[in-house]
Amino acid sequence: MNPQKEYWNKEYLKQPLSKPQYDDWMEKYKDILEESKNIPIIDLGCGRGNNSLYLAERGYKVISCDICDIAVERVKAYIPEAEAMIFDMLQGLPFESESIRIIIADLSLHYFAWSDTEMILQDIKRVLMPEGYLLCRMNSTNDTNYGAGQGIKIEDNYFEVNRNCKRFFDKNQIEKLFDKWDIQYVNEYQIDRYKLPKVLWELAARKL
Numbered sequence: 001m002n003p004q005k006e007y008w009n010k011e012y013l014k015q016p017l018s019k020p021q022y023d024d025w026m027e028k029y030k031d032i033l034e035e036s037k038n039i040p041i042i043d044l045g046c047g048r049g050n051n052s053l054y055l056a057e058r059g060y061k062v063i064s065c066d067i068c069d070i071a072v073e074r075v076k077a078y079i080p081e082a083e084a085m086i087f088d089m090l091q092g093l094p095f096e097s098e099s100i101r102i103i104i105a106d107l108s109l110h111y112f113a114w115s116d117t118e119m120i121l122q123d124i125k126r127v128l129m130p131e132g133y134l135l136c137r138m139n140s141t142n143d144t145n146y147g148a149g150q151g152i153k154i155e156d157n158y159f160e161v162n163r164n165c166k167r168f169f170d171k172n173q174i175e176k177l178f179d180k181w182d183i184q185y186v187n188e189y190q191i192d193r194y195k196l197p198k199v200l201w202e203l204a205a206r207k208l
Contacts, residue, residue: 002088004111007164008068015048019078022050023193025137025202026104028185032133032204033060036101040083044093044124045108049075052082055104089120095127103128105136107200110167114155117167121177128207134181137202140188141168145196169201181205 026033033041037060043052046064048071055062056079064075064082072084087094090112103124109117124134141148147161148168154160158167169177174186185204190197 002067004164005067005069005088008066009070012068012070012074017074017077020049020053020075022054023191025106025191026051026054026135029133029135029204032135033058033102036060039101042093042095042100042103042127043082044089044103044105046075046084047071047106047108049079049082051104051106052079056081089123090116093123093127097126098129098132100127101129101132103132103134105134107137107139109136110139110169111165112167113158114167117177125181125207130207132207134203134205134207136205137200138174139166139168140199140201141170142188142199143168144199146194146198148199174201174203178203178205180208182208 040061040063041055043062043064046052046066049064052062052064052075062082063085064072064079065085065087066072067086067088069086072086075082076084109120112120139148141157147159147166151159151161154165157169157173158165183203183205187202188199189202190199
């Protein structure tokens with residue numbers, strides 16, 4: 001089995017069954033989301049389905065995607081109106097070119113080597129329509145409660161932490177990764193979704 005798939009299946013089996021709970025981070029993008037009212041929105045690395053539930057409750061068509069079988073099965077149970085898919089981002093996104101206006105990637109793009117992250121981002125751009133949007137959140141180098149600067153160093157700001165590889169971004173790396181995108185919003189801040197505060201980057205990037 002794929003090591004990442006195996007890791008996340010074990011992690012989700014530890015978690016009790018419960019309805020997804022979302023925060024309000026996408027509220028500021030209402031106007032952008034409205035542009036995709038009749039086109040499915042991809043929730044890439046959907047996890048528990050927090051963002052999928054937010055979108056489904058507001059009448060959007062959503063495609064919930066994850067590498068983890070257990071996570072996708074739970075999304076199907078709690079959000080039956082969502083289309084659900086299981087795939088590995090490293091194997092490419094199984095969508096036609098320029099077919100999607102908005103892709104959400106909430107805390108799902110920071111598990112890869114730098115070259116793989118660039119490859120995934122390029123594939124996201126392929127799938128997006130001209131002037132389509134990627135709305136994402138990613139680990140910050142200030143996220144010390146969840147492994148920043150800890151564990152076995154693999155690359156700059158990329159570590160093996162508790163048997164899982166995690167990348168942490170600083171502002172320069174964000175700008176480098178998205179240098180061929182139109183960054184319309186970027187902010188580093190703290191959320192309280194987990195037991196300890198988590199620091200992340202939020203980004204709205206438009207395809208050029």
